[in-house]
Every structure is written in C-alpha cells, then in structure tokens.
Amino acid sequence: xxxxxxxxxxxxxxxxxxxxxxxxxxxxxxxxxxxxxxxxxxxxxxxxxxxxxxxxxxxxxxxxxxxxxxxxxxxxxxxxxxxxxxxxxxxxxxxxxxxxxxxxxxxxxxxxxxxxxxxxxxxxxxxxxxxxxxxxxxxxxxxxxxxxxxxxxxxxxxxxxxxxxxxxxxxxxxxxxxxxxxxxxxxxxxxxxxxxxxxxxxxxxxxxxxxxxxxxxxxxxxxxxxxxxxxxxxxxxxxxxxxxxxxxxxxxxxxxxxxxxxxxxxxxxxxxxxxxxxxxxxxxxxxxxxxxxxxxxxxxxxxxxx
Amino acid sequence: xxxxxxxxxxxxxxxxxxxxxxxxxxxxxxxxxxxxxxxxxxxxxxxxxxxxxxxxxxxxxxxxxxxxxxxxxxxxxxxxxxxxxxxxxxxxxxxxxxxxxxxxxxxxxxxxxxxxxxxxxxxxxxxxxxxxxxxxxxxxxxxxxxxxxxxxxxxxxxxxxxxxxxxxxxxxxxxxxxxxxxxxxxxxxxxxxxxxxxxxxxxxxxxxxxxxxxxxxxxxxxxxxxxxxxxxxxxxxxxxxxxxxxxxxxxxxxxxxxxxxxxxxxxxxxxxxxxxxxxxxxxxxxxxxxx
Numbered sequence: 001x002x003x004x005x006x007x008x009x010x011x012x013x014x015x016x017x018x019x020x021x022x023x024x025x026x027x028x029x030x031x032x033x034x035x036x037x038x039x040x041x042x043x044x045x046x047x048x049x050x051x052x053x054x055x056x057x058x059x060x061x062x063x064x065x066x067x068x069x070x071x072x073x074x075x076x077x078x079x080x081x082x083x084x085x086x087x088x089x090x091x092x093x094x095x096x097x098x099x100x101x102x103x104x105x106x107x108x109x110x111x112x113x114x115x116x117x118x119x120x121x122x123x124x125x126x127x128x129x130x131x132x133x134x135x136x137x138x139x140x141x142x143x144x145x146x147x148x149x150x151x152x153x154x155x156x157x158x159x160x161x162x163x164x165x166x167x168x169x170x171x172x173x174x175x176x177x178x179x180x181x182x183x184x185x186x187x188x189x190x191x192x193x194x195x196x197x198x199x200x201x202x203x204x205x206x207x208x209x210x211x212x213x214x215x216x217x218x219x220x221x222x223x224x225x226x227x228x229x230x231x232x233x234x235x236x237x238x239x240x241x242x243x244x245x246x247x248x249x250x251x252x253x254x255x256x257x258x259x260x261x262x263x264x265x266x267x268x269x270x271x272x273x274x275x276x277x278x279x280x281x282x283x284x285x286x287x288x289x290x291x292x293x294x295x296x297x298x299x300x301x302x303x304x305x306x
Numbered sequence: 307x308x309x310x311x312x313x314x315x316x317x318x319x320x321x322x323x324x325x326x327x328x329x330x331x332x333x334x335x336x337x338x339x340x341x342x343x344x345x346x347x348x349x350x351x352x353x354x355x356x357x358x359x360x361x362x363x364x365x366x367x368x369x370x371x372x373x374x375x376x377x378x379x380x381x382x383x384x385x386x387x388x389x390x391x392x393x394x395x396x397x398x399x400x401x402x403x404x405x406x407x408x409x410x411x412x413x414x415x416x417x418x419x420x421x422x423x424x425x426x427x428x429x430x431x432x433x434x435x436x437x438x439x440x441x442x443x444x445x446x447x448x449x450x451x452x453x454x455x456x457x458x459x460x461x462x463x464x465x466x467x468x469x470x471x472x473x474x475x476x477x478x479x480x481x482x483x484x485x486x487x488x489x490x491x492x493x494x495x496x497x498x499x500x501x502x503x504x505x506x507x508x509x510x511x512x513x514x515x516x517x518x519x520x521x522x523x524x525x526x527x528x529x530x531x532x533x534x535x536x537x538x539x540x541x542x543x544x545x546x547x548x549x550x551x552x553x554x555x556x557x558x559x560x561x562x563x564x565x566x567x568x569x570x571x572x573x574x575x576x577x578x579x580x581x582x583x584x585x586x587x588x589x590x591x592x593x594x595x596x597x
Contacts, residue, residue: 054408056349101586108347109540109585111408113578115349116533120578127571180403230529234416241409271424278417285410286398 005306016154020147028146032218034259035153039211040232041239041251042160046204048237049245050173051197052180053103057114059232060121061091061205065212066227070138071131073217081152084213091209092202103197106183118230125224137223140216149218153211160207165248167203168305176200177246231274238277241284244291249306253292314444315566323562324555325451328458331554333513333531334538335465336506338550341539342482343502344400346407350391350415351535352528354507357418358384358514359523360426366433366518373435373519374457380515381508388507392500400499415532422525430522454516461512462551465505469547478502479547530574537581543591553592 020028040062048054065087072083098117102110125132132138143149167173178186179193187193216222235258243254266273288295296302337351358380365371365379391414399407436450469475481488481498489495514528521527534557541556542549557577564576584592 048405052403052405054405056408056412098582101582105585105589108341108404108408108536109589111404112347112533112536113581113585116537116574116578116581119530119533119574123571123574127569127575180405237409237412272420274416275420275424278413278415278420281409281413282395282417285406285413286395289406 013158020150025146028150030259030263032146032150032153034256035150035157036211036215037235037239037255037259038157038252039153039160039207040236041243041255042157042164043204043207044236045240045245045247045251046160046164046167046207047197047201049240049247049251050167050176050180051200053197053201054111055114055201055204055233056111056237057117057233058204058208058236059228059230060114060117061087061095061208062212062215062232063121063125063224063228064091064094065209066216066222067125067132067138067212068209069213070140070216070222073140074138080213080217081148084152084210084217087209087211087213088206089209091205091212095202095205096198099198099201103201104194118228118233122224122228125228133223137221137227138216140220140222142220143218146218149214152214153218156207156211156214161248161252163203163207164251165305167200168248172196172199180246231277234274234277234281238281238284240291241281242291244293244295244297247291247293247297247304247306250291250293257292316563318445319562319566320559321445321447321562322451323559325447325455325558326561327555327558328455328462329513329516329554330534330538330557331551332458332462332465332516333510334535334542334550334554335462335547336509336513337532337535338539338542338547339478339482339502339509340506342547343478343485344396344407344499345404346396346400346411347404347536348396348503348506349408349411349532350418351506351510352530352532353415353418353422354384354388354510354528355514355517355531356422356523356525356528357387358511359518359527360422360514361511362515362518363431363433363523366435367431373433373515374453377457377461377512377515380511384511384514385504385508387511389500389504391507392503396503397496397499419525419528426525428525430524432522433518435519448520450519454519457516458513461509465509466547468505474498474501478505534577537577537584540581540584540589541592546591549591556592 019031040058044055044058065084068087068090069080069083072078072086073080098113102113167176175186175191175196178191179197183193239254239258240251241254242258243252244250266276269276284291290298297304333355337348340346340348361380361383362373362376365376366373395410395414396407399410436453439446439448440452469479477488477493477498478501480491481493481495485495538550538553538557541553542551557580560576560580561573565573568576
C-alpha cells in the first residue's frame with residue numbers, strides 16, 4: 001500500500017516534469033498559477049493549520065518577496081532566480097519582527113497584527129516611492145519563455161509540501177499540533193511554545209517570499225495594489241481550509257480544485273468572487289471544519305500524515 | 307524640508323487627535339464587549355460599521371435626514387443585524403477554538419462587504435452636512451469633528467451607564483468576568499451573548515453614522531477599524547472597559563501627533579508600531595488591575 005502511494009506520487013511528478021513540452025502556453029500558465037496557490041496555501045497551513053494561530057496577512061510575505069526580487073533585478077541587475085531566492089531571507093525577517101512580540105502571547109494578538117500588516121505595507125510602499133516606484137510600481141523586462149518559471153514555481157510548491165510532510169512526521173510537528181490542541185498543556189509538558197510557533201512562522205514566511213519573486217518575474221510588473229491584494233490572503237486561507245488544514249495533501253487538493261473552479265466557473269462572476277469565498281469559509285468552518293481530506297481520512301482510516 | 311513646528315500647531319495636533327480618539331473609543335467598546343463576554347474577536351466589526359455608515363448616507367441623500375438623527379435608526383438596525391448574525395452563526399463557535407471564531411467572522415465580513423460593493427458600487431460617497439470650522443484663538447476646530455466627538459462621548463457614556471446601572475448591563479459584566487459562575491448564578495448566558503452582540507453591533511453602526519459625516523463612505527471603509535479597535539482594546543487592557551476609553555484617546559493622540567511630525571500617510575504605520583511596542587513591553591495593557 002505504501003509503495004503504491006509513493007509510486008503514484010512519482011508518476012504524477014514525472015508527468016508534471018515533462019508536461020510543458022506537450023501542452024499549450026495557456027496550460028503552462030495555468031499550471032504555474034496552481035503551483036503558486038499550492039505553495040501559498042501550504043505555507044499558510046504551516047503556521048495556521050499546524051499551530052492554530054491564524055495569519056490574516058500572509059500576502060505580506062508574498063509581496064515582500066516580489067518587491068525584493070523586483071528591486072534586485074531592476075536596480076542591482078541580478079538574475080531572476082537568485083533574486084527570487086532572496087525572498088526567503090527578507091520575508092522571514094519581516095516575519096520575525098512581527099512574530100517575536102506577537103507569538104510570545106497566547107490569544108488573538110497575532111491574528112490582528114497580521115490583519116493590520118496589509119495596510120501598513122501598502123502605506124510604506126507608497127511612502128518610499130524612490131525605492132519602490134510608489135503607486136506606479138516596478139516594471140521588469142518581459143520574459144522570453146515560460147518553462148523556467150514553470151519548473152521554478154513547481155519546485156517551490158514541491159519544496160513546501162515536502163517540508164510540511166517532513167514536519168508532520170517529526171517531533172517538531174507533534175509539538176506544533178500539541179500547541180494547537182491545548183497550548184497550556186503543551187507548555188506544562190515542557191514545550192517552549194513561543195519559540196516553536198516562531199520557527200513555524202518563519203518557515204511559513206520563507207516560501208511565499210520565494211514564490212513572490214517568481215511571480216514578479218513572470219508577471220513583469222508589480223505595484224502595491226496588485227501585489228498585496230487582500231484577496232490573495234483570502235484565497236490561500238479558503239484553499240487550505242477547504243482541502244483540509246493541518247494535513248500534507250489537503251492544501252494541494254484545495255488549491256488544485258479551487259483553482260480549476262475559479263478558472264472555469266467563477267471567472268464569469270468576478271464581482272461576487274469575495275462573497276463566494278466568504279460564504280465558503282463560513283460553510284467550511286461550520287459544516288466541514290476538517291476539510292475534504294480530513295473527511296476522507298476519517299471515513300477511510302487513512303494515515304494522519306498525508 | 308524641516309518645517310518649524312510651533313506651539314499652536316502642536317496644540318492643534320493634540321486637539322484633533324483627541325477628537326478622533328473619542329470615536330475610536332466608542333467603536334472599540336463594542337468589540338471589547340464581544341471579546342469580553344464571548345472570547346470572540348469579531349473581525350466583522352468593521353463591516354457592521356460600514357453598514358451603519360451606508361444607512362446614514364442613504365437616509366441623508368434619499369430623505370434628507372439629519373445624519374446625527376439617523377443614529378436613532380442605524381443603532382437599532384445594526385443591533386438587529388448583529389443579533390441575527392449571533393443567532394445564526396456566531397453562537398456555534400463561542401466555545402470553539404479561537405481559529406474557528408476568527409475565520410467565521412472573517413468569512414462573514416468579506417461576504418457582507420462584497421455584497422455592499424455589488425449593491426452600492428465601490429464609489430466613495432460623502433455626507434455633506436456640516437462643513438467649516440470654529441476658530442478658537444490659533445487653532446481651528448473642524449465643526450463635524452467637534453460635533454461627532456460630542457456624540458461619541460455621549461453614546462459611550464450612555465453605554466457605560468447601561469453596563470453599570472441596569473440589570474442586563476450587570477449581567478453582561480458578570481458574564482464577561484466569569485462565564486461559568488455567571489451561569490451558575492442563574493444568568494442566561496446565551497441571551498447575554500445575543501444582547502451583547504446586538505449592543506456591540508449597534509455601537510459599530512452608530513460609529514459608522516458618525517464617521518460618514520467626516521470621511522468618505524465605501525464598502526471597505528471598516529476594515530482598518532477592526533485593527534484600530536483591537537489596538538484600543540490592547541492599550542486599555544482586555545476586559546477593562548473604562549481602559550478602552552482611554553486607549554481610544556491615546557490612539558487618536560498618537561495619530562494626531564504622527565501626522566503632524568511625519569505624514570498623514572504614515573498614521574496607520576504609527577498605529578501599527580504602537581501595537582507591536584505595547585505587545586513587546588506591556589501586553590497586559592497600560593492600565594493594569596482595574597476592571
């Protein structure tokens with residue numbers, strides 16, 4: 001059974017690896033989007049799904065990565081790949097500044113601090129115009145071919161999924177889950193909850209940082225409203241919740257299913273996009289708090305670590 | 307580009323800061339009540355404020371109703387909306403982990419604000435009722451802000467009188483201090499939850515009505531007030547209702563001075579830095595001990 005599962009995973013990965021040579025650019029672009037959403041939803045899962053601390057401003061790390069890469073490419077002449085990787089330094093740095101004071105405390109402090117972060121970053125980016133281009137944003141040269149971005153974004157998605165799997169099968173993961181289930185009891189058992197929450201948060205900021213860099217390169221233009229939209233955070237949250245928070249494959253499922261739905265159905269109802277997501281969040285929280293994968297895990301007695 | 311800051315400018319900054327703070331305190335009191343009684347942070351608080359602002363706007367532009375008089379409609383209207391939300395959704399997550407209540411109210415909030423966008427478009431609307439300012443020596447007092455401050459103060463005071471003198475008010479405070487014990491004493495905490503949510507939403511609605519006189523009305527206007535209200539609660543200390551009042555004044559003051567010395571654009575950044583610093587140094591709030 002176990003071998004069969006791994007075989008399927010390898011087969012899917014091999015299929016995805018050779019896919020860009022056989023399909024149209026439209027499909028490749030769409031796949032890049034799905035990879036991006038997998039990376040973002042899974043990153044949100046790392047902090048909120050595992051520890052129960054809700055991050056309402058995760059798009060901030062995505063935006064930080066995008067601006068880091070765009071500035072390095074346009075001002076310092078870096079190659080796009082290392083420039084994007086630098087997002088895994090700057091985004092966790094920002095995460096540390098917020099996480100250190102807020103995650104020492106229990107309760108809703110962290111969630112609200114993350115909610116406020118959106119407005120703050122947007123104001124800062126507009127204020128430091130010389131550096132960031134203000135409301136006009138930064139333009140990058142148009143990209144010649146999509147394949148490198150496809151592999152890069154796919155790599156981030158795969159990376160964050162593997163990291164989540166590795167965490168969930170380790171003592172670190174068990175400790176994080178114990179924080180989610182009962183923080184006081186976890187502390188009483190000698191777990192340094194403040195530090196572990198911070199580690200999880202730094203990890204969860206690093207991947208959106210990198211994905212943001214790739215996004216900036218592939219969309220060739222970034223500006224405050226397009227790079228820090230609140231909708232991005234909402235989308236990551238609902239994808240993770242819908243698929244199943246606190247699992248490895250839940251966010252992957254959620255991101256894939258909702259991206260396809262979005263492309264096929266909701267693209268026609270853009271004006272009520274947020275309302276659909278809002279209703280979906282309420283429905284999932286009240287009716288299916290464990291998400292699709294959670295329900296499947298219970299019904300078919302699947303292992304907790306998938 | 308250093309501008310000479312004169313004493314009168316400083317005074318002006320302080321005065322307009324305090325004027326803004328009165329409203330912050332009133333809006334935050336609603337959020338503090340819900341948090342105190344149910345341990346739920348209501349992310350939809352700002353959306354309810356937005357609904358209050360729109361009800362004033364429509365009453366004003368369609369029927370020419372005095373915006374301050376329209377509080378008599380927006381308060382009960384939002385009381386009802388809040389009570390319905392509580393009855394349908396929020397009661398299910400009162401004892402659930404924090405994650406559930408945060409996400410639930412978040413979902414409600416984005417649903418309502420998107421619906422407002424569909425119904426009323428994203429246009430910025432304004433209620434042009436009171437304009438101009440009084441000159442008081444060297445400082446100018448904007449008329450709408452002064453009147454709004456007066457109303458905010460009165461409504462906050464009425465809310466405190468309600469909490470302190472009436473039987474229901476006392477039951478609300480008792481539930482917020484010790485939920486289980488309150489229940490043992492025969493208080494119907496479910497009913498208290500309902501009244502608290504209604505009252506808090508009413509306060510948000512009245513806050514929206516007052517805001518509409520000073521600032522533009524648009525579907526996403528409320529979002530920032532969720533953050534600011536929470537900051538006010540943290541400044542005052544969670545569960546400390548009079549503290550929330552002073553927290554509001556402090557936030558207004560900090561923003562007033564920040565826009566004087568730095569830039570009005572950065573006032574939200576200042577509020578944010580204030581939050582992070584307070585959490586770092588004094589997470590129990592500035593006025594510890596008094597509940």
